[in-house]
Amino acid sequence: MINSDEAGKFSDMDASSEANKSYVEPELPASAEASNPVVLLVDDEPSILSALKRALRQSRYQVLTAENGAAALDLLASTEVDLIISDMRMPQMSGAEFLAQAQALYPDTIRILLTGYSEIKSVVHAINEGGVYRYLLKPWDDHDLLLTIAQALEQRRLRKETARLIALTERQNNELRAFTVGLETQVVARTEEIRQTVMFLEDAQHDLKSNFAAMVQVCASMIELRCGVMGGQSLRIGEMARHLALASDMSELQAQELFFAGLLHGIGKLSLPDELLHKSLDRMSADESHLFQLHPLRAQMVLTPIAQLGQVAHIIRHQYERFNGRGTPDGLAGAGIPLGSRILAVARDFDDLQHGGIVKHSISLQQAVALLKTQTGIRYDPQIIERFVVLMEDPSKLKLKTPVSEISGSQLTEGMRLADDLRNRRGVLLMTKDSTVSAHQVEQLQRLEEQEKTPFVILVHSSTAAA
Secondary structure (H helix, E strand, C coil), X not given: CCXXXXXXXXXXXXXXXXXXXXXXXXXXXXXXHHHCCEEEEECCCHHXXXXXXXXXXXXXXXXXXXXXXXXXXXXXXXXXXXXXEEECCCCCCXXXXXXXXXXXXXXXXXXXXXXXXXHHHHHHHHHHHHCCCEEEECCCCHHHHHHHHHHHHXXXXXXXXXXXXXXXXXXXXXXXXXXXXXXXHHHHHHHHHHHHHHHHHHHHHHHHHHHHHHHHHHHHHHHHHHHCCCCCHHHHHHHHHHHXXXXXXXCHHHHHHHHHHHHHCCHHHHHCCHHHHCCCHHHCCHHHHHHHCCHHHHHHHHHCCCHHHHHHHHHXXXXXXXXXXXXXXXXXXXXXXXXXXXXXHHHHHHHHHHCCCXXXXXXXXXXXXXXXXXXXXXXXXXXXXXXXXXXXXXXHHHCCCXXXXXXXXXXXXXXXXXXXXXXXXXXXXXXXXXXXCXXXXXXXXXXXXXXXXXXXXXXXXXXXXXX
């Protein structure tokens, strides 16, 4: 413990040896100096500087000294200092003035003031102007001095760590924001890619469905050519079956399956001999009738490999079952017969009655309806017949709902959309309903029309017809 009066009694040797030194700590290795806190001592009395250095010797600080404020500012300009301990009374520049400049230039450096009891007003000024962390009274207590320095350096360390963590957090936030922006961009790009892929798949699926339906109709047309019936019979049966399915509260998918079943209901006839194909049912012998009614089984065998037509094949198989259970091939009765098969039987026989398929001579629409009604509960499901009669009372329900125009091949132009299947005079399918006509197809159809020497009757949607 020393006081200000005793400070002058230090030996002249100590005073002269310390006067020209700016830093000492020779015993510390360079690696340790780089990591230890740097403490700057500022006092115009060498004996005070010496006493402070002795007090700090065991603390392994890097100690720098300066005898006035100007020298201390020079050291601060060239060296990073963690803590300053400055005397209050110094010539030329007081401790308060020096610390005020140090705060302005190096605000992160901790500042401690040494002063006497008589300098309280000056201390207050130094605290206000120089941002002093704490002041110590002369004479000081070494333990209190070391504790104050340790606390001050810990506070500086915590401030630096806080600043480091704030900077790290800010950098990470910036990286996160950049990553988020990049991720959002990727998500938007990926979403757009998926949307385009979905659109492509939807278009491809639509094309596949359209192409599949067209191929089924082509097959139906080939069946009609082989069986020698008027073109369009299968389509009429398919359309009637589809309308009856919708009237029976079946789904669109089920109605489409019935449409295909109507188109392909006679595919098994391709295996029958020619003489049997041209006979009506009422003219067949028992053996011929039995052979004829095997065609649904052969149709099922032909269609089974096509997964999309599995249900269609099942409907076709049971088309000759009777509601009273005396049909073929399995003798099913009532609700045991697939609903689609019950509907197909009505649609098929209705068309066959009008075109000589069941009896040798064709009968009128009204006669066909009346004849079907007589077989209610015997051959046909009463509920299906009831819905069929309702449909026939208002035939407009079976017509196209959109306005159509009737034109010839010579009037056909690119971009028109067919309102019905296009067939030649022999019933051969040329284009399917809802097809949009290309320039190449226009040229082909007009050439075919010239070869046929009979104008085609082409139904197109009015909205696509040329003005």
